[in-house]
Amino acid sequence: MASMTTLNGSRFDRSLFESVLKRRFFFTEAFEIYRLSPNFKGDNRGLYDYGPPGTALQTNIENILELDCSVLTPELVLKTSGHVDKFADWMCKDPTKGEYLRADHLVENVLESRLSRGLSGPCKDSPKLDDAAISEYNDILAKIDNYDGPQLGELITRLDIRNPDGNGEVNPPIPFNLMFKSTIGPSSAAPVYLRPETAQGQFLNFKKLLDYNQGSMPFASASVGKAYRNEISPRSGLLRVREFLMAEIEHFVDPENKQHARFSEVCNVKLPLLDKEKQLAGNTTPQTLTVGEAVESKVVDNETLGYFLGRVMLFLLKTGIDPLKVRFRQHMDNEMAHYACDCWDAELLTSYGWIECVGCADRSAYDLTVHSKYTGTPLVVKQVLSEPVKVEEWEAALEKKLVGPRFKRDAKAIQTSVEGLDQTSLEQLATQLRETGAVTINTPVLSDGSTSVELSSDLLAIYKVTRTSNTREYTPNVIEPSFGIGRILYGLLEQVYWHRPHDAARAVLSLPLSVAPIKVLIVPLSAQPQFIPLVRKLSARLRSLGISNNVDSSSASIGKRYARNDELGTPLGITIDFDTLADGSITLRERDNMTQLRGSEDEVVQAVKNLADSTESWEEISQRLQPFLGQGQED
Numbered sequence: 001m002a003s004m005t006t007l008n009g010s011r012f013d014r015s016l017f018e019s020v021l022k023r024r025f026f027f028t029e030a031f032e033i034y035r036l037s038p039n040f041k042g043d044n045r046g047l048y049d050y051g052p053p054g055t056a057l058q059t060n061i062e063n064i065l066e067l068d069c070s071v072l073t074p075e076l077v078l079k080t081s082g083h084v085d086k087f088a089d090w091m092c093k094d095p096t097k098g099e100y101l102r103a104d105h106l107v108e109n110v111l112e113s114r115l116s117r118g119l120s121g122p123c124k125d126s127p128k129l130d131d132a133a134i135s136e137y138n139d140i141l142a143k144i145d146n147y148d149g150p151q152l153g154e155l156i157t158r159l160d161i162r163n164p165d166g167n168g169e170v171n172p173p174i175p176f177n178l179m180f181k182s183t184i185g186p187s188s189a190a191p192v193y194l195r196p197e198t199a200q201g202q203f204l205n206f207k208k209l210l211d212y213n214q215g216s217m218p219f220a221s222a223s224v225g226k227a228y229r230n231e232i233s234p235r236s237g238l239l240r241v242r243e244f245l246m247a248e249i250e251h252f253v254d255p256e257n258k259q260h261a262r263f264s265e266v267c268n269v270k271l272p273l274l275d276k277e278k279q280l281a282g283n284t285t286p287q288t289l290t291v292g293e294a295v296e297s298k299v300v301d302n303e304t305l306g307y308f309l310g311r312v313m314l315f316l317l318k319t320g321i322d323p324l325k326v327r328f329r330q331h332m333d334n335e336m337a338h339y340a341c342d343c344w345d346a347e348l349l350t351s352y353g354w355i356e357c358v359g360c361a362d363r364s365a366y367d368l369t370v371h372s373k374y375t376g377t378p379l380v381v382k383q384v385l386s387e388p389v390k391v392e393e394w395e396a397a398l399e400k401k402l403v404g405p406r407f408k409r410d411a412k413a414i415q416t417s418v419e420g421l422d423q424t425s426l427e428q429l430a431t432q433l434r435e436t437g438a439v440t441i442n443t444p445v446l447s448d449g450s451t452s453v454e455l456s457s458d459l460l461a462i463y464k465v466t467r468t469s470n471t472r473e474y475t476p477n478v479i480e481p482s483f484g485i486g487r488i489l490y491g492l493l494e495q496v497y498w499h500r501p502h503d504a505a506r507a508v509l510s511l512p513l514s515v516a517p518i519k520v521l522i523v524p525l526s527a528q529p530q531f532i533p534l535v536r537k538l539s540a541r542l543r544s545l546g547i548s549n550n551v552d553s554s555s556a557s558i559g560k561r562y563a564r565n566d567e568l569g570t571p572l573g574i575t576i577d578f579d580t581l582a583d584g585s586i587t588l589r590e591r592d593n594m595t596q597l598r599g600s601e602d603e604v605v606q607a608v609k610n611l612a613d614s615t616e617s618w619e620e621i622s623q624r625l626q627p628f629l630g631q632g633q634e635d
């Protein structure tokens with residue numbers, strides 16, 4: 001487990017931190033009052049509700065273009081995309097306890113615990129770890145994501161890895177599909193899944209998106225919405241939940257030209273990169289390269305992927321993430337999702353270790369190709385060429401005189417499927433047809449319920465033709481940054497949490513103004529009625545500038561009111577006191593250093609606006625406004 005320090009260098013204490021977040025209602029366990037009732041049965045882990053500050057923070061973080069697609073997804077779509085067969089994690093059962101554990105996490109947790117205790121087993125009197133074992137464990141941990149189920153099984157047996165809860169032996173790993181299944185309609189005949197990612201809806205709308213974009217490439221769509229995964233054993237709070245908010249951008253690009261028009265904007269952004277070769281060699285220290293250097297040296301495959309890694313880094317920094325607690329880790333070959341050909345994860349350092357928060361995958365032409373093949377709908381771009389070119393192409397022709405009478409009302413569907421075959425498939429099928437005299441073609445559901453048909457060489461011919469063309473046809477590749485908003489939010493909260501020196505009860509969340517749920521706290525010093533119009537006017541004035549604010553007119557001391565809002569991460573405070581009644585001046589307080597400045601309402605409002613627009617810093621404002629030595633009020 002990573003050892004974390006807070007912003008002022010003290011040790012990070014997760015239980016204190018979580019108590020602050022719960023107290024201030026950033027989030028809570030979902031269905032909590034039911035879960036606490038004695039009749040509640042079942043596994044409620046991995047389900048959370050965000051309270052008002054958590055929801056506001058989430059909205060402030062996400063802020064990207066939206067395309068809103070259906071969550072309920074027919075089985076056929078996810079069968080075609082490969083999720084029904086391959087979207088699984090390896091799971092072990094502890095038969096004694098009846099517990100299920102994710103196999104890679106089990107190995108990781110047990111080896112990390114052995115390393116931290118220097119012992120090779122769970123008991124105090126287990127033998128000490130020798131140098132060879134320490135080196136082997138570190139090597140395994142550096143590439144833990146690269147092991148498949150049987151390999152994890154081999155490690156579990158050879159290293160005698162057991163369930164830390166009770167020390168029972170576990171069964172060999174088996175795959176567990178992470179999708180939630182349901183059915184649609186009263187007949188329950190049509191299986192559906194809750195989407196495990198938002199991407200598929202965007203791929204299925206590719207043709208419409210391309211038309212909407214006047215056929216021009218490259219372009220991107222984006223979607224923000226809930227995704228659902230039946231995680232095997234969620235034990236890390238908001239980091240691993242079963243229902244979470246995802247923001248995914250699908251950038252469609254010409255596979256022969258992966259340059260990016262705005263690459264120069266991110267070229268100099270520095271990235272800490274941990275590539276797959278390093279991990280396989282057991283090395284976990286990233287190298288820092290600029291995006292430009294990383295693409296030039298081919299550490300990152302292409303400009304578009306580099307562009308998005310740069311943008312992800314800038315986004316994380318803007319939300320307030322510490323640059324020393326971010327790294328970009330490349331997936332190893334076995335780790336890659338079934339649809340990806342390259343992938344870099346932006347990981348944040350948390351008290352749970354390095355956690356993936358944004359996955360940046362090159363999904364190649366995988367998704368568009370499989371959906372196109374299955375549905376017979378071409379999901380391609382037709383590029384008009386300035387000079388005509390000679391192209392050699394595979395063509396398929398059905399012997400209609402025979403196909404019509406043989407397949408009757410299915411003939412049309414078969415013809416559409418044959419016409420939808422892409423060049424790669426046609427080439428493979430041509431060889432097969434030549435060698436075996438028949439091929440199988442996938443089709444929509446036919447009248448006998450089947451979803452494929454066998455065509456022999458008397459019914460189907462596949463041959464090469466040469467023609468002159470003014471257009472080039474291609475299936476775009478997709479570069480996809482996929483943001484888990486909850487993980488970014490949690491990582492950020494851990495990183496900005498600290499408490500005042502010598503007072504663990506006075507916690508502070510140093511959220512930047514841009515993402516803080518409430519930007520300004522207004523505190524009237526007294527509950528006397530003269531203060532009410534002043535407070536209302538100031539609050540409305542800030543609101544009209546788009547600056548969210550909260551009024552705390554409770555009877556608690558000023559110090560208590562500020563302390564409550566320090567825990568909510570409110571960056572600025574304005575006090576209205578008796579001098580305000582006399583001369584209209586008010587006090588502006590900065591959350592982190594608690595210094596206060598005094599000026600007229602106009603001056604203070606302008607200062608708040610400049611801080612919110614990042615056109616002036618607190619230090620610069622301190623040069624203009626009078627220092628106010630009222631910190632004593634805080635206690």
Ligand SMILES: Nc1ncnc2c1ncn2[C@@H]1O[C@H](COP(=O)(O)OP(=O)(O)OP(=O)(O)O)[C@@H](O)[C@H]1O
Binds near residue numbers: 231485
């Ligand atoms: N169970 C979850 N809870 C919260 N966020 C999640 C969860 N699973 C994935 N995410 C978020 O969605 C993003 C994209 O999902 P992706 O499929 O790349 O994750 P993943 O590789 O399955 O994650 P992990 O390996 O941690 O299970 C992740 O970067 C993460 O931020």
